[in-house]
Amino acid sequence: MFNKYVVILFLFCFSTISHAGVSLSHYRIEFEPNQRLQHLYLFNPSEEAQTYRISFVDMEMKPDGRLEQSDGVKNSAKKYVRISPRQIKIAPNGNQTIKLLARNSHRLDVGELRSHLLLTEVPKETANNINQALENSLGDDEVSVGLQMTTSLSIPVFVRKVPSTNTQVALDSYSFVKKDNQLSLNMQFSRYGNTSVYSDIDVYAGNDIEPIAMLRSMGFYYPLPQRMVNLNLDNWDGHSPLKLVVKRHGTEQVFVSEGLNLVSALAAIH
Template sequence: MTLFNRPIISTYLLLSTCLTLLATLFFEDGSAQGNLLVTPVRVIFDGQKRSEDLNIANLGKDSARYVISLIEIRMKRDGTFEEINEPDSGQAFASKYLRFFPHSVVLAPNEAQIIKLQVTNTADLKPGEFRSHLYFRAVPDENYPLTTKNENDSTGIQVKLVPIFGISIPVIIRSGETRGSVRLSDITVKADEKQGPFVSMLFNRFGNASVYGDIEVSYISPQGRTTQVALANGVAVYTPNLQRLIRIPLTNKNDINYHVGKLKITYTAKTSKESEQLAFAEVPLK
């Protein structure tokens, strides 16, 4: 799961005495955040598949309203995200080929709702991959107290932060022949004084499709003993990006010496039916 910050989206001046700023958090690849759970964590339409049922659930103790929309996102080389309005070169949006219902829901505590997602206008699809993100945004309670009286403030101007939580999941349409592959390069192991040892690597993507999978890092001692030292699930490289720089913390144990032996790194795509190894590398340590 990748966290990224969206710029402040709304500013309210209430009776010239209270300034309220709304900040929004996004989570790529879906998960539970702000008492909201969304499954599945991504949707891919390929072949004859034309619809998908999404489940959203309110895990909180209070009723909540969620607004659903389609947004466009750019992935940067370091894996962070930013919202965009125009596609980058080689990028195609899926939003104009998608429809969903409902567009907003109110959920009681522990209540769930099905969101219907469909592909439309398929006759207009050109070969390649199209991507947009379905964004689930929590709407603040209208009864939230926006003003409080501060007797010590002669100006009467106060600032209150109201967090708005959201989850975005990628929705990908693949038309015609699409294929993505990965090669790992620039693998280095270093130690940070505060955060401990970590491995960094460069994902090099090839083809006309995004890739998505789990990274497993194992330490192999000089005696041949293998120990899992890192696991990162749901790592993606989206089109049109050709590279993504990954940094993963490693287990810091006294019986593991990252100056001898070697690291084994595997990048695997998993589905409900099978697993496919997308990339593999072994790196001698020194």
């Protein structure tokens, strides 16, 4: 009796914007009020064709910014956005387009819906051939393990009934923390409004024009009320006054402009 076993392991790697197989034109899709059609462009810079299945998944943002897949999201956009096609094959050095159509957004009873567009790579035929070769080469009572890497990319898709420009961000509190000889700034922000919002955070020292610490495009997803952020302050000289500036991402609209308590920072160091 022959006991041959082939175990194929699927490894999923999540990322945004680009990886070795494909590059995306956007890292998020936003349907503002009265917008119905959006396009996502994909480019394959490799020398091999890439195939992806396209679907939606719901994710919940935690206060520290982590995203966790969830089936209980109340403001899911799945039923309100149609995507076409559902599977694409991108030729080497070629490109493809995904169309997204928002439907019945005027009927929303909340300010914003959100789901995440998931692109899952379809395993290549060569991987299947390798696994078949492993199976054929097995002796009696041998077990083979085949490794098959599957990459997935996800980006948020927002459907809004009210403009995102109405949503504001405010600083609730902050503290300085020293851990493993590294000083960092912990901040808690609140979101005011019925949509998600993206912010740019800068920390300046003294009269420096360039920030000593920064965070670009901080996502703060509706309906999460508070969001925690930590920035490393290794580049601070230990005595210059510190200033925190938070702006709406990509604009000069200021949410927060506040000098930080130098005494608290020095106390954290010592």
